[in-house]
Amino acid sequence: MSIIQAVNIPTAWQNADHDCALFVYRGDLEHPHAPGNKWHKLKYHLHAAKQAKAHYLATFGGPYSNHLHAFANTLANTSLPGIAVVRGELQPRLTATLRDVADAGIELWPCTRKDYRLAQRSELVAYINALYQGVYWLPEGGGGILGAKGCRDWAADIDYLDHECDAWLVSSGTGTTAAGLLAADKTPHLHVVSALKGAEAQAEDILSLASLVSDPVLDSASLRHKMTFHSDAHEGGYAKQSQALEAFMRFFASANPELPLDPVYGCKTVFHVVKKIHAGEWPHRRTLFIHTGGLQGWRGYRDTLNPYIASPPDSEK
Structure with a gap:
């Protein structure tokens, strides 16, 4: 299977x-x-933890977090024990994601939303640091400068395989992946589509982080010039799906049965650009969407919402 594939745009949106x-x-x-982007965001953090001679790796995430899932699976293949601080109370019946995390040997710690917002400045983190010596903390989502550096490297890998597209397209949660891709000289014009509601200010955060890890030939003006930020594709908010998005995904899955999109980021990004193409408002002839993984996230939705399980539409009307 080729790692770069053509997308069949459903008939109704052509x-x-x-x-x-x-x-x-x-x-x-x-x-x-x-x-997806998970390994690229983790790799420099793992190297830094090794250099610091850390005894534990710890990070943050929600009950359906793709980051926690990748963090756990990665640490399961190392000798380092891991700690996951999970937003909210742990329920007697764990989510499928958290069951996988626990099965990988990661210790789960519930936290209040206040502590989660404070992250490494929280009382809970201070308590864990006192309880376990030598803890290396990864930001939520594997973010920060080290996460962005890994995604900057990823851009070179992608560019090596793609020389024909005049624009790249990527989803954004924390903005780390977008910042890293933007920071690479090889990246063409980058469209960043946020999955968050009210994320207009995130564009400046992405530009700021990109400037800290960018290739020397890129100054702040160059970075700003080659990014377009889309804050109007959230379809109701983070991890939410509008009826229009649900309908589109049924048609998309039928037209692209071997190309699954994740429910939180990828499906909204592709829906957004396909609507732009349909309206004649997309300015590029060949666009490459960077799939960032996250398919395990479908387990947080009812099966009837998963177009890769639910019955396909009868026709593309």
């Missing part, structure tokens, strides 16, 4: 008068334990 082709870089196929 525009015969607007010559645009959409491709996907199948980052979800890259790494067995941390697919």
Whole structure:
């Protein structure tokens, strides 16, 4: 299976008068334990933990977190024990994601939303640091400078395989992946689509982080010029799905049965750009969507919402 694949735009969203082709870089196929952007955000943190001679690795995430899932699977193949601080109370019946995390040997710690917001400044983290000596803390989502550096390296890998697209397209949660891709000289124009509601200010955060890890030839003006930020694709908010998105995903899955998109990020990003193409508003002829993984996240949704399980639509009307 090729790691770069053409996307079949469902018939109802095609525009015969607007010559645009959409491709996907199948980052979800890259790494067995941390697919998509996850390994790239983790790798420099793991190196830093080793250099610091850490005895434990700890991080933060929600009950369906792709980051926690990748973190756990990665540590399961090392000698380092891990700690996961999970937002909210732990329920007697863990989510499928947290069951996998626990099965991988990661110790779960529940935390209040206040402590979660405070992260490494919280009383809970101070308590864990006192209880366990030599803890290396990874930011939520594997973010920060080290996470962005890993994604900057990833851009070189993607560019090596793609020389034909005039724009790249990536989803954004924390903005770390977008910042890293933007920081690479090889990256063409980058469209960043936020999955968060009210994320307009995130564009400046991405530019700021990118400037800290960017290739020397890129100054702040160059970074700003080659990024377009989309804050209007959240479809109701983080991890939410509108009826329009649900309908689109049924048609998309039918047209692309071997190309699964994740429910939180990828499906919204592709829906957004396909609507732009249909309206004749997309400015590029060949666009590469960077698939960042996260397919395990479908387990947090009812099966009836999962288009890769639910019955396909009868027709593309």
